[in-house]
Amino acid sequence: MAWYTESDQTGRPYRERYLAQLMEFLQAEETQSAANNQETGFLDEKEPARLRYRRMLGYPLTLPRPTAPPPLRMAFAAEDELGKIYRVWIETLPKLETYGLYFLPHGSGPFPLVLSQHGGLGTPELCSGLHDSANYNNMSRRVHARGIAVLAPQLLIWGEQYGPAFDRGAVNYRLRQLGGTITSLELWQLQRSLDAFLQLPEIDPQRVGMVGLSYGGYYTQFMAALDPRIRVALNSCYLTTPRAVVDRVTSWIKPDPSFGFAQWVELIAPRAYYMETGETDDIIPPRDAPPLVMAAYQVYQRLGIPERFAYKNHPGWHEFDPADDGIEFLVKYLMNND
Numbered sequence: 001m002a003w004y005t006e007s008d009q010t011g012r013p014y015r016e017r018y019l020a021q022l023m024e025f026l027q028a029e030e031t032q033s034a035a036n037n038q039e040t041g042f043l044d045e046k047e048p049a050r051l052r053y054r055r056m057l058g059y060p061l062t063l064p065r066p067t068a069p070p071p072l073r074m075a076f077a078a079e080d081e082l083g084k085i086y087r088v089w090i091e092t093l094p095k096l097e098t099y100g101l102y103f104l105p106h107g108s109g110p111f112p113l114v115l116s117q118h119g120g121l122g123t124p125e126l127c128s129g130l131h132d133s134a135n136y137n138n139m140s141r142r143v144h145a146r147g148i149a150v151l152a153p154q155l156l157i158w159g160e161q162y163g164p165a166f167d168r169g170a171v172n173y174r175l176r177q178l179g180g181t182i183t184s185l186e187l188w189q190l191q192r193s194l195d196a197f198l199q200l201p202e203i204d205p206q207r208v209g210m211v212g213l214s215y216g217g218y219y220t221q222f223m224a225a226l227d228p229r230i231r232v233a234l235n236s237c238y239l240t241t242p243r244a245v246v247d248r249v250t251s252w253i254k255p256d257p258s259f260g261f262a263q264w265v266e267l268i269a270p271r272a273y274y275m276e277t278g279e280t281d282d283i284i285p286p287r288d289a290p291p292l293v294m295a296a297y298q299v300y301q302r303l304g305i306p307e308r309f310a311y312k313n314h315p316g317w318h319e320f321d322p323a324d325d326g327i328e329f330l331v332k333y334l335m336n337n338d
Contacts, residue, residue: 005130008126018156019166026175061184082106101124101130102151114208115150117220120157121157127152135214136320155215156182181250181251194229205229207231231333234276236320239292240292262295269299274312274329296311
């Protein structure tokens with residue numbers, strides 16, 4: 001049995017629905033901006049560094065996290081030799097659902113869960129090889145093939161050939177008027193998606209990871225620092241610092257000059273972290289990597305766990321490494337009992 005594939009237009013109606021919901025959500029929030037700018041009651045004071053990190057990112061991460069998991073809807077899409085595939089909707093904010101693909105292995109579980117995050121101009125279908133592998137090199141399915149459940153969420157960065165046109169900058173501007181950023185909104189959606197999926201009986205909530213390419217690597221580093229449930233993170237081709245993030249205006253609402261790359265990594269450690277770059281990448285050039293790699297290594301070395309950090313400059317371009325080094329690292333730290 002071959003792996004499931006489909007037309008590159010199959011996912012378009014789902015992105016149309018998501019964009020329509022997002023526009024309605026923004027309209028409603030703009031009428032209640034004062035209430036949505038509150039910054040109290042959302043994090044235990046035992047975690048002041050992560051609290052400050054949330055405030056830097058802004059609304060909606062400054063809202064209280066609901067204690068109940070969000071509503072989750074699944075629709076069966078296909079089955080192949082690796083398992084079953086579902087299209088899913090998670091109501092991550094009132095009347096705003098997040099769309100994604102869910103890959104469930106054959107068997108009874110409980111299975112580890114990995115978030116597989118596409119990059120710019122991408123989709124869950126694209127990073128999962130459902131109609132093309134592009135520079136993802138079947139990222140989602142290669143993880144799924146290890147007997148791991150995979151959730152591939154959709155961000156507001158798809159190419160126009162896969163969905164309706166949108167202005168990400170204009171959406172971010174409207175969110176900044178509400179005290180937040182598009183990055184904060186999408187991180188909230190990723191966290192609430194985890195809230196929903198970690199309640200499923202077939203998922204092991206103690207074994208959660210995340211992988212991402214390009215903009216997906218950007219979100220992997222942000223998310224790993226934000227959410228301690230992520231046990232291991234694999235950031236492919238987005239090596240950067242808080243001060244030099246390409247899209248600063250979409251990242252931080254209240255930047256802190258004392259928050260640098262080492263502090264970012266400290267929010268991830270002691271959990272395992274793998275970073276990779278492509279030797280011929282002209283989008284995120286590997287020449288900028290050495291000082292950041294050394295800073296990350298020193299964080300883990302100070303903690304006495306240098307083996308939990310790894311870096312590879314693979315021989316490709318702006319792509320997920322075709323070799324399995326990163327996936328082996330991911331599987332190792334998902335499955336160990338440390």
